[in-house]
Amino acid sequence: GFNHYVYHRYSAINQYLQDVVTATASMPTVNASLTTIGFSAEGRDIKVIKISRGDGVSRPSVFIDGGIHAREWIAPATVLYFIGQMVYGDEFDLSPQLLDKFDWFFAPLLNPDGYEYSHATYRLWRKNRVEQGRNCYGTDLNRNFGYQWNPAVGGSTNVCSDVYSGSQAFSEKESQAVETFIMDNRQNMMAYLTYHSYGQMWLYPWGYTSSLPADWQELDSAAKVGTAALAQLYGTNYVVGSSTNVLYSAAGGSDDWAKGGAGVKYSYTIELRDTGAHGFVLPTNQIEPNCRESWRGLAEFALSLNTNK
Numbered sequence: 001g002f003n004h005y006v007y008h009r010y011s012a013i014n015q016y017l018q019d020v021v022t023a024t025a026s027m028p029t030v031n032a033s034l035t036t037i038g039f040s041a042e043g044r045d046i047k048v049i050k051i052s053r054g055d056g057v058s059r060p061s062v063f064i065d066g067g068i069h070a071r072e073w074i075a076p077a078t079v080l081y082f083i084g085q086m087v088y089g090d091e092f093d094l095s096p097q098l099l100d101k102f103d104w105f106f107a108p109l110l111n112p113d114g115y116e117y118s119h120a121t122y123r124l125w126r127k128n129r130v131e132q133g134r135n136c137y138g139t140d141l142n143r144n145f146g147y148q149w150n151p152a153v154g155g156s157t158n159v160c161s162d163v164y165s166g167s168q169a170f171s172e173k174e175s176q177a178v179e180t181f182i183m184d185n186r187q188n189m190m191a192y193l194t195y196h197s198y199g200q201m202w203l204y205p206w207g208y209t210s211s212l213p214a215d216w217q218e219l220d221s222a223a224k225v226g227t228a229a230l231a232q233l234y235g236t237n238y239v240v241g242s243s244t245n246v247l248y249s250a251a252g253g254s255d256d257w258a259k260g261g262a263g264v265k266y267s268y269t270i271e272l273r274d275t276g277a278h279g280f281v282l283p284t285n286q287i288e289p290n291c292r293e294s295w296r297g298l299a300e301f302a303l304s305l306n307t308n309k
């Protein structure tokens, strides 16, 4: 089987997603289907796997992504672990309830070019790999989303910068693919969770301003259900709050766009382990505890949401 406790390359990740689809074909109560929602600058597939009961009933949905930032390897690993737990069952026995309540969309690797470059050439690469000229590459996909897009707020107009915001909102193929997919599916979408590292934070909008959304208290309470459940396993502490107030202001994030642009109520950026001892280069022996506690946090968070409104 697939070893969830190592960092996999792009091709192995795609193979796993295909294997999950094949496996569910003979499962009576769970169905998985795989779509390519777009292509990266270098032509790699950007994939979404939908996991549902497969009983023809349409449920509220949750969209979860990882790997917007190339060097944050723990994020794709975590989303892949979620896929495995959802399909093959989990130790807490929560996946049946999760599938009864929601349809699930997982995009484990939104920036495959950057991820491969981080594996092959430069471990700390962050952006995508679009060619900019001047011998510089890449746009920061998490500055490129089109809600209150503004390079002056935590981004840059310098193509060589690690936080280059792009020539305009949604200038990048990778962010466009997410935009199109979420807009096409937004009528039922209740939550958007984007996994990053590091810092151990469960962040909600806004990232472009220190103001808070009108319903911030609902987002805050739900996040606290998640972090409390997460902490039960190993005592790992996560901070909850708005991106700007807990971290820094940065416009053009996917979380701000999911909420402000697509109208997805519960939108979050989750910064996984650790708090800086290893930073982006999280050792493989932390993949398992990170994934286990994150799954627990996600499950209790999702089960706490009120789908009747």
Ligand code: 0X9
Residues within 6 Å of the ligand: 069, 072, 142, 196, 197, 198, 203, 206, 207, 208, 243, 244, 247, 248, 249, 250, 251, 252, 253, 254, 255, 256, 269, 271
């Ligand atoms: O700066 C980012 O894009 C995120 N932190 S990271 O270290 N993973 O790069 C935080 C994004 C928070 N959300 C917004 N600023 N909208």
Ligand code: ZN
Residues within 6 Å of the ligand: 068, 069, 072, 142, 196, 197
């Ligand atoms: Zn990140």
